[in-house]
Amino acid sequence: MNRLFLFFSLLIGNTAVSQSVILTFTHEVNHQPMRANKAYYTAQGDTFTITKFKYYLSNFSFISETEENIRLSPEYFLVSEDSAASKKVVLTGLPLGRYKAVSFMIGVDSIMNCTGAQSGALDPIYGMFWTWNSGYIMAKLEGTSPASRVPDHSLQFHIGGYRGAHQSQRMVRLNAPFVVAAEKTAVINLVADAATWFNGATPIRFSETSGFMTPGTIGDRIADNYSHMFSVKSK
Amino acid sequence: MNQKATYVIMAFCLFLLGISLRGRGPGPGVTYVTLKWPDSLPKPVYDFSKNPLTKEGIALGRYLFYDPKLSRDSSVSCGFCHQQFAAFGHFDHPLAHGVYGRMGTRSVPTLFNLIWQKDFMWDGGVNHLDIQPMSPITAENEMDMPLNELIERLKCNEKYQQLFKAAYGTEEVTSQRMFKALAQFMATMISFDSKYDSVKRKEPGVAFTAEEAGGYSTFQQKCAGCHKEPFFTDFSARNNGLPYSPNMNDMGRMRITNNTGDYMKFKVPSLRNILVSAPYMHDGRFFDIFQVFAMYDHGQEKGSTVDPLVRGMQLSPKEQRQLYMFLNTLTDTHFLKNKEFSEVMIDD
Structure with missing residues (x-):
């Protein structure tokens, strides 16, 4: 009977062996809060606004103080500027202990790009899937810029590609000391700065590149740029 | 007492499992x-x-x-x-x-x-x-x-x-x-129920005619490299020498891979049911299978991505006629008439 009770309690909830962790995301541009229709500048001096900003996060793992890498069961999150709820990611099942870093993928791993119809955050109704060349759009930024040479001066950056020479998933590791304890849910506050998309190792000039919507080299370089967009929020 | 409790708890666990799996797969019944x-x-x-x-x-x-x-x-x-x-x-x-x-x-x-x-x-x-x-x-x-x-x-x-x-x-x-x-x-x-399939399965009383057999032999020599049996395609993308069409500006698989090596490559279509599914080619430019034969025989465009298997292919009038007779044996009338696939009435 005792054994049965133990089995039962394990099934109901793993009390006191693991805990959830909350990651919050704040979107900024050049260290300013992201606002619709507000003008920002790239390092190259182009003015731009942002109308759409979303990205997939997956493959979360946590690095303990003893350098142990704790991988969580696969989960996929679509963080979107227009959805407050999406900016709070709750991860469950992290063993109690002291941690020093969090690691995750920007994008969706290759397996989930080629295993058919998905649900939840990966549901294609969110417009983050290419229908003509299968694969998820890992991250999307749309807006406007006077420098854009297309008729409506729009900016459309849909970054994706999961195979061959053009793989756009990027791994991020952020140092963030925190403690997972039984009685308290740990919260890690992160910032994503969208200006990094255009200001990194490959500077983007909107007069030359006002959009990119296919797997390819420009997308790969923008993914390199935005792999540095996250930081831990300073209090 | 203990046993009874065990059953009750087990049943409850199954119920919980049922809830957690709900909406994931097929329903009950x-x-x-x-x-x-x-x-x-x-x-x-x-x-x-x-x-x-x-x-x-x-x-x-x-x-x-x-x-x-x-x-x-x-x-x-x-x-x-x-x-x-x-x-x-x-x-x-x-x-x-x-x-x-x-x-x-x-x-x-x-x-x-x-x-x-x-x-x-x-x-x-x-x-x-x-x-x-x-x-x-x-x-x-x-x-x-x-x-x-x-x-x-x-x-x-x-x-x-x-x-x-x-x-x-x-x-x-x-x-x-x-x-x-x-x-x-x-x-x-x-679809695996054509005359060709019956012949292959050695069903009694079914055999290729002399013309069909001649066509099968031409097929095996000149077509089967890409249109591989039993599917009559090897599921690959290839350039079959079809001339580029400036008004469609469709370069095929190159758009997917960004690789110039894939210029004008399109999926090899199956030849099963081919004579009932005209027109042919990715842009439907040929309404008659003999136009397709003619393209292979003398209408190919030259280019570095044209598949070596089709380059310089020649099909004599006799080979073309026999090929046509053979392709006829790939029509699966059971499939084309199977009521399980037929249109259903949508009345709203």
Whole structure:
């Protein structure tokens, strides 16, 4: 009977062996809060606004103080500027202990790009899937810029590609000391700065590149740029 | 007492498990279906463990396939272009048609034996049968229907509430459930019952005529490298020497891979049911199979990506005639007339 009770309690909830962790995301541009229709500048001096900003996060793992890498069961999150709820990611099942870093993928791993119809955050109704060349759009930024040479001066950056020479998933590791304890849910506050998309190792000039919507080299370089967009929020 | 408690708790656990699995797979009371195909065939590429076939799932898929409500103005269904009598190609139409009289840019591919196919579309750009319908449903010049609007439309429809409940146990309409049901219906489209198959199976009283046998021998020498038996395609993308068309400006698989080595490469279509599924080529430019023979014989464009297997091919008038007779043996009339695939009445 005792054994049965133990089995039962394990099934109901793993009390006191693991805990959830909350990651919050704040979107900024050049260290300013992201606002619709507000003008920002790239390092190259182009003015731009942002109308759409979303990205997939997956493959979360946590690095303990003893350098142990704790991988969580696969989960996929679509963080979107227009959805407050999406900016709070709750991860469950992290063993109690002291941690020093969090690691995750920007994008969706290759397996989930080629295993058919998905649900939840990966549901294609969110417009983050290419229908003509299968694969998820890992991250999307749309807006406007006077420098854009297309008729409506729009900016459309849909970054994706999961195979061959053009793989756009990027791994991020952020140092963030925190403690997972039984009685308290740990919260890690992160910032994503969208200006990094255009200001990194490959500077983007909107007069030359006002959009990119296919797997390819420009997308790969923008993914390199935005792999540095996250930081831990300073209090 | 203890034993009784054990049973009660176990039953409760099963109940919890049931709740947690709810909405993921087939519903209760479904009838599972096992497809049949000749033993000599390889294992399908399609993973049925992720989408178990059920009578109810297939019925939902068939209803979706023939429902014009899947298009923006409720005028075009999947079956509008994919006609059973044309092996689910589009009879007599070089290019796909869409809502508001719009025209597509490629011909409608036939649909059968899809569970062995690793990628889809003329350029192989779609990597899974489940998500293949997403392409024509959302394409502006085909059904032009945004997925989120489509799901809302189906949710509000009583007939679909019943069909989804029968297949999945709840009325919930999701894109995943819709795509998996469509895939279930398409998975059942299996065509291995032509005269050629009967001859191969050594069925009594069935044999090639002398002309058909001559055509089979020409086929084996000159065509089988790409149109590999038993599927009559090797599922690869190749440049068959078809001249580039400036007005269509379609360079095939190069658009998918960004690789100039894939210039003018298109998927090798199956030759099964070929004589009922004219017109031919990715842009439907040939209405007659003899035009296709003529292209291989003397109409090829030269280029570095043209497949070595077709370069310099010659087909004499006799070979062409015999090939035609052989291709006739690849028509599977049982498949073309199978009532399980026929159009269903959509009355709302």
